[in-house]
Amino acid sequence: MxxxxxxxxxxxxxxxxxxxxxxxxxxxxxxxxxxxxxxFPVITKEDVLHMLLSLRQDPAKTVDAFAESYRDYVGAAFALPTASGTASLHMALVGAGVEPGDEVVVPAFTFIATAQAVVAAHAVPVFVDIDPRTYCMDPAAAAAAVTDRTRAVMPVHVHGLPADMPALRRLCDERGLALVEDASHAHSARIGDHTAGSIGDTAGQSLMADKNFPLGGEGGIAFFASAEAHARAVDYLARHGIDYRMAPIAAAFGASQLERLxxxxxxxxxxxxxxxxxxxxxxxxxxxxxxxxxxxxxxxxxxxxxxxxxxxxxxxxxxxxxxxxxxxxxxxxxxxxxxNTPIPCHLPFRHRDGFGGGYPFSLNPGAVRDHRPEDFPNTLxxxxxxxxxxxxxxxxxxxxxxxxxxxxxxxxxxxxxxxxxxxxxxxxxxxxxxxxxxx
Ligand SMILES: Cc1ncc(COP(=O)(O)O)c(C=O)c1O
The missing domain is CATH 3.90.1150.10 (Aspartate Aminotransferase, domain 1)
Structure with a gap:
């Protein structure tokens, strides 16, 4: 045992x-x-009881109750619980209005799911280098990567340190772009009084086993600053018949873990x-x-x-x-x-097969680059x-x-x-x- x-x-x-x-x-x-x-995580008898008792409850109620208490903790206006962090980022991008063929600026240093969520939204990730001290997206590099087809900038709060959101907010406001957070490493991280997940227009966050707030195995949550963005994501799932729902047992575990976060x-x-x-x-x-x-x-x-x-x-x-x-x-x-290497140098971005036939990269060939690791000197x-x-x-x-x-x-x-x-x-x-x- x-x-x-x-x-x-x-x-x-x-x-x-x-x-x-x-x-x-x-x-x-x-x-x-x-x-x-x-x-980790530490599992108490209350956690176990809470999970077991949740099996008798309406599953949707268990998930909604967790999402509502965590949304309140983060201070976001709207939340959508999901089966994984990748699904939450997909919904954050859809909520932000990202459409097929749009460009989304992402950092070259992150977990691959950040960029793959952009592909899941049928958009094209455009990679930029990081700041040498914080290891988060460099706002100047992000500004230099913006084109007429950029729809969103998606910084990652790398390892749990919030990216330079004030500078990125200014960039997005000036250029009419959505600011989407990947807050997967950053549970409870803050800039001033603002908790990661509540700072951008939308956000996605993983709650999988390796995170600071793990819901057992897999899980995620998307946050939205506006009712419109939230409705766009909810409507997208309904229209496409996509089931990204969080498992009730994970939500029940999350509800009791949240007390100790x-x-x-x-x-x-x-x-x-x-x-x-x-x-x-x-x-x-x-x-x-x-x-x-x-x-x-x-x-x-x-x-x-x-x-x-x-x-x-x-x-x-x-x-x-x-x-x-x-x-x-x-x-x-x-x-x-x-x-050990920038994300654009991994096979899915070197081969760019996407969903087949090069889709969605083929929608916007102008945004596609053959990157070498040396293109990202701060990451290297x-x-x-x-x-x-x-x-x-x-x-x-x-x-x-x-x-x-x-x-x-x-x-x-x-x-x-x-x-x-x-x-x-x-x-x-x-x-x-x-x-x-x-x-
Ligand atoms: C920065 C970052 N973004 C996104 C994800 C994707 O989350 P998940 O594995 O829950 O789909 C992870 C996960 O490990 C991550 O580290």
Whole structure:
């Protein structure tokens, strides 16, 4: 039987942990194998009861009740619960008035579903580079990509940090475009008092298992600022006979999880702050940048590398990253890449088969580009010089674990000799030269 109950307690790190040799060189791992699991979501007996009892209720009532309470939490005017995040983004685009053949500006760095939702709406994604500090859509790049056929701009709140919505709002207002949020990483993220999902004209949000607010397996929700946009999406589903409905059992789970979302958000924010302080002291590592007034939801925590600060700037940064990655994993810190090439370089956008016969790309050949990774230099630089923590910091993990992560980063940063040896010795192509990977 799989149990979430911890098999061993995690002690806070002590001086001996810091002085020990690197785990990759035979020392003890900072996080032992027996304590590496970070189960999430937490499932209480109330969650279980609520889900079981919901099976006796009118399914539509269960889903509507969840959607209404989460809509209220987000502060959006209208909501449409869906079976997945991709479906919610499709509905957000339809609600925003996107028509077949229209262009929608999307970031080159996101999950592929952002761009595939544009294709699902029979429109053409136009990819732009990211801001080098926030990793979200660069508003200047978005402005440069607007043409007469652009209908919407769809930023992604990457990893949980809201994109520069004020700048994108100005762009959309000036050019008469709809602003559509992909808020899939950004549950409870905010700019000032405005929660992600309620800032654009419409929004889509995934509620699948890897998100900060997971409804069990799959789920999503679209938000709309106007009754017209909401009606357009609802009418589209009815007219086309498309069933994108959320499963009632997922909605029931969501309703009881929602009560604890603010608690998880606070634990995540605390953990991110503690780890950020630890990383700043290492020299080599940098925590995520959060602009003033933005609240990051930390669905993922992207860590920058600054090899020049520990005398490793003669090595390619991606080689340093790969070496550090190996050393961290040996310490029990499951750091990852999460993507290794810009989204337009993945097969669906290189081949552009779409729905067959090149549709919908064939509706607007002028918007179609044969992209190379080098077309997105900020995305490439980020992929080469950063690592990500995902579930390990997303779950409400113990304070001791976060302290141990911090110590593991410090232990690795204190060994430029070991990093150099690994980085100089191995075969290490830049991330985008390897086969394209999602996640
Ligand atoms: C940024 C982003 N957008 C959209 C999606 C699509 O959501 P789903 O998998 O629920 O369809 C995801 C999901 O993983 C995502 O990370």
């Amino acid at each position: 799989i149990t979430d109950f911890p098999t061993a307690p995690l002690d806070p790190p002590g001086p001996a942990d810091r002085e020990a040799d690197l785990a990759a060189l035979g020392g003890p791992a900072m996080i032992g194998r027996e304590v590496r699991r970070t189960p 603010p608690y998880y958000d606070r634990v995540r924010a605390r953990n991110a702050a503690v780890l950020g302080d630890a990383l700043r002291q290492t020299g080599l590592f940098e925590p995520p940048h959060v602009p003033e007034g933005h609240v990051h939801a930390y669905n993922m925590y992207r860590i920058g590398l600054r090899p020049e600060r520990i005398g490793l700037d003669d090595l390619p940064v991606h080689a340093v990253k790969q070496a550090v990655h190996e050393l961290l994993v040996a310490e029990g810190v499951p750091a990852r890449e999460w993507q 630089a980020m992929l080469e010089s950063t690592l990500v923590l995902c579930r390990e910091l997303r779950s409400p993990v113990e304070y001791e674990r976060v302290l141990r992560y911090g110590e593991a980063f410090a232990k690795v940063a204190a060994r430029p000799d070991a990093i150099r040896k690994l980085a100089a010795g191995g075969d290490c192509p830049p991330p985008h030269r390897r086969a394209a990977r999602l996640g």
